[in-house]
Amino acid sequence: MAGSFFVTGTDTGIGKTFVSCLLLHAFAAQNKTVVGMKPIAAGQENGKWLDVELLRAASNINVPCEWMNPYALHAPIAPHIAARQEGVEIDLTRIYNVFHELKKSVECVVVEGVGGFLVPVNERQDTSDLAKLLALPVILVVGMRLGCISHALLTQQIIQHTGLRLVGWVANCIDPGALVLDDNIAALRQRLDCPLLGVVPFVSEPDVQTLSQFIDVSKIL
């Protein structure tokens, strides 16, 4: 049976949305109903939140926009600051309730975090509190670039400290000029306590349907 997953990453801009879309296609290929959720999006262009649009396009069930994305903040900055500027209080209970509404009609909800795992969402809570409240197994996207080894290991530590299960990681090759890529991936394979679900190559034309073949979801289903 497919479950739902929380997708976090080693940083902002390292491919969480991209890999979440690959995961959605990979689950859909197993005949699952799938929806992507971006509980908190910060940064719009022309009145659209790109992450939400991409996740919607990779979903195979239509749900109301406010279910996929309860909090849509305008500024492309840390969400607790954007929320404060916009007079919004991010309430994780609201996200919890929406997630459980979604779960009633969808087999697999892929929830994308915001930035890295400890990004604050309000004055008291951060993204790890959201993952904990949703009690979801976590998938870590590692943006393969210099510096990612430490970021990945720090993220693993905090996920484990939070008491959540890190069920898999994805090596997303975001830097076409990366040196010793294979060695870096091997270093992380040795040190991350979960299976590598796939190595996603750097691509100039991101075709998420085709690229979903690079992810082996049998390791987490």
Ligand SMILES: Nc1ncnc2c1ncn2[C@@H]1O[C@H](COP(=O)(O)OP(=O)(O)OP(=O)(O)O)[C@@H](O)[C@H]1O
């Ligand atoms: N494997 C890849 N090859 C080429 N481009 C990629 C790859 N992965 C991600 N990208 C590109 O890198 C950019 C950042 O990716 P993405 O938006 O998925 O990051 P993110 O971690 O979700 O960022 P955010 O923190 O803003 O949510 C996008 O333009 C995306 O298309």
Ligand SMILES: C[C@H](N)[C@H](N)CCCCCC(=O)O
């Ligand atoms: C605007 C960006 N693309 C994300 N939506 C928000 C990233 C917040 C990162 C905060 C931080 O860790 O400094």
Ligand SMILES: [Mg+2]
């Ligand atoms: Mg994203």
